[in-house]
Amino acid sequence: MPHKNIQIFDTTLRDGEQTPGVSFTPEMKIDIARQLDRLGVDVIEAGFPISSAGDKASVKDIASLGLDCTVCGLARVIKADIDACIDSDVKMVHTFVSTSDIQREHTIKKTREEVVEMAINAVEYIKGHGLECMFSAMDATRTDTDYLISIARAVEDAGADIINIPDTVGVSSPPTMRMLVSDVYRSVRIPIAVHCHNDFGLAVANSLAAVESGASQIQVTMNSLGERAGNADLSQTVMTLESVYGLETGIKTKYLVETARLIERYSGIQIPPTQPIIGANAFSHESGIHSHGVIKESKTFEPGIMTPEMVGHQRRLVLGKHTGKHAVKKILNDAGLEPSDKELNAILERVKDLGDKGKKVTDVDLYAITEAVMGEVAHTEKRIMLEELSVMTGNRVTSTATVRLTLDGKPYVGAMTGVGPVDAALKAVESLVDGNEMRLKEFRIDAITGGSDALAEVMVGVEDSKGRMVTARAAREDIVMASVEALVNAMNRLSAVPKK
Structure with missing residues (x-):
């Protein structure tokens, strides 16, 4: 004994x-x-x-x-x-x-x-x-x-x-x-x-x-x-x-x-995510079935005789291609976000799309995606609709971007050059909406997942002639598309701000 x-x-x-x-x-x-x-x-x-x-x-x-x-x-x-x-x-x-x-x-x-x-x-x-x-x-x-x-x-x-x-x-x-x-x-x-x-x-x-x-x-x-x-x-x-x-x-x-x-x-030796008890994944759940179960009763898919609180850990619902709607909704609700069913479906679709491409979807990724989706869906009557974006780059510094968009129901096409594909694309969008006196004031980009095909989060600030500024974010693997989406979202938001 x-x-x-x-x-x-x-x-x-x-x-x-x-x-x-x-x-x-x-x-x-x-x-x-x-x-x-x-x-x-x-x-x-x-x-x-x-x-x-x-x-x-x-x-x-x-x-x-x-x-x-x-x-x-x-x-x-x-x-x-x-x-x-x-x-x-x-x-x-x-x-x-x-x-x-x-x-x-x-x-x-x-x-x-x-x-x-x-x-x-x-x-x-x-x-x-x-x-x-x-x-x-x-x-x-x-x-x-x-x-x-x-x-x-x-x-x-x-x-x-x-x-x-x-x-x-x-x-x-x-x-x-x-x-x-x-x-x-x-x-x-x-x-x-x-x-x-x-x-x-x-x-x-x-x-x-x-x-x-x-x-x-x-x-x-x-x-x-x-x-x-x-x-x-x-x-x-x-x-x-x-x-x-x-x-x-x-x-x-x-x-x-x-x-x-x-x-x-x-x-200097990192703890493997799968390390029992203390690893990041020790109390993490991605599968829709598992996530739904632990939301209802943690013992369904955890030992029960050991809880995350017992070891100073936290239970996490991890996002990926196996994620279900219950997990996404729970994570967002806990963060004080209340997406509509339409928004939730759009968020879940993007999360699963990233997971299908072999990417780890972090909480930060989810919030960035949610910000982008809720910003898009929130304005059902968008003044600016991005229809198409194409970029041409060569072995020199200059890049050329062509943008096709709808402004107040009318189609417009514009092309601009820039020092890179992102610069050219943003300038092309600005050239088409210049009459509304909105201009790019702030721009920040962060790679929020690892790898050369990292998920990029772009934050832009757009200011109008009265000094009012609106910020918006977009998150995609394509840095150029994320930048343009963020700019368009910000312009739509600024257009919706009541003019005094």
């Missing part, structure tokens, strides 16, 4: 910083330590003090913060390493040595008996200084089980407070981990921790299997940072323990997303 309370040992500042390309500044480490303490982790492995003067200074700074959690330093079974931890004022020393034959023979070049002796000496030295001691048998999952048990018993007799079983190269499977932890658990009296790497994507599963067999502490990192493919992810591990297993971790889960984003910002 698993323990009811599972401790969370966070090694983001140590193993997490060993992620290729990641390096935290001392100030970042302080911020991370405080955030992890706020999150409620039991132990923070603040660093490897012997590795550098900077790391030692950071560990000491973190140890001096007066955090509620235990601050730990890492050390090999070497006196100098342990002394560096002691000098850093940590409460716990995590000492380790390779125990698998492959690592023992090719790295430290020691016999099994020498390794046991080194481990015992290190533990006794740590305990002699009145500190908590965790002992790790590095590469435990590739270590002979009988030998692993013998070294575990030896360090227990030497005074170790907890034994850690690392899956250092991530080769274990849940059944194997379950059996190994069970064997060690039955052989010692002190608590067992596990440290699982994610080389085959099994770090969280292996950690949970260890808990099933008696482990009472799990070593994790935020956002699954760590050597190679990383470590067991804190958020996934905690939420599975609490929501699926019904166990307690003491983690204030409402800070999970907040903490994950801090680590994302400081590490």
Whole structure:
């Protein structure tokens, strides 16, 4: 039977910083330590003090913060390493040595008996200084089980407070981990921790299997940072323990997303949208059936035992080719927009059109489309109707645009040149409505989706002879068309403004 309370040992500042390309500044480490303490982790492995003067200074700074959690330093079974931890004022020393034959023979070049002796000496030295001691048998999952048990018993007799079983190269499977932890658990009296790497994507599963067999502490990192493919992810591990297993971790889960984003910002490694618990898509729904369901009752297409509020997330209705009218209406209504059925259908059509072209439709896209559609539909009696637009560009600066439009029910055609296709098109429109004394005053364009075929949002401001100005927006993949639509929409709006 698993323990009811599972401790969370966070090694983001140590193993997490060993992620290729990641390096935290001392100030970042302080911020991370405080955030992890706020999150409620039991132990923070603040660093490897012997590795550098900077790391030692950071560990000491973190140890001096007066955090509620235990601050730990890492050390090999070497006196100098342990002394560096002691000098850093940590409460716990995590000492380790390779125990698998492959690592023992090719790295430290020691016999099994020498390794046991080194481990015992290190533990006794740590305990002699009145500190908590965790002992790790590095590469435990590739270590002979009988030998692993013998070294575990030896360090227990030497005074170790907890034994850690690392899956250092991530080769274990849940059944194997379950059996190994069970064997060690039955052989010692002190608590067992596990440290699982994610080389085959099994770090969280292996950690949970260890808990099933008696482990009472799990070593994790935020956002699954760590050597190679990383470590067991804190958020996934905690939420599975609490929501699926019904166990307690003491983690204030409402800070999970907040903490994950801090680590994302400081590490420079983006959280994948599909990352469980903390990813942007974790509580997002695009399908019309799913969206309709969660609008009525969130448990229809979400776990129920875990809500976005529990982890500091938000439920989102995502737009795309699978989107239904209920989702679009809900998003717009929440934003204070009340499109008519006609407008809503037009908005939905454009959203689906973008989705069919393989585009991600963001909330910003929707609002831009809505602004454009509601601006068009709002004026049922438009003075200006765009009928056709064609643009010719060459290998020189000058472009030529031809516009055909209807003004007050009469057809007009105009052509102008410009320094580019957008400039030429806007000038062509202005040339046809110049008699109404409206001119382009402001122009701004933003690419609001990625890629060379990005959705462009254009905002224009049009002013009349009395100084009245109206702004309008349009959003399309074609930048020239979006610019002309925005200009025409603004001119129609300005024409509708009562003249005083």
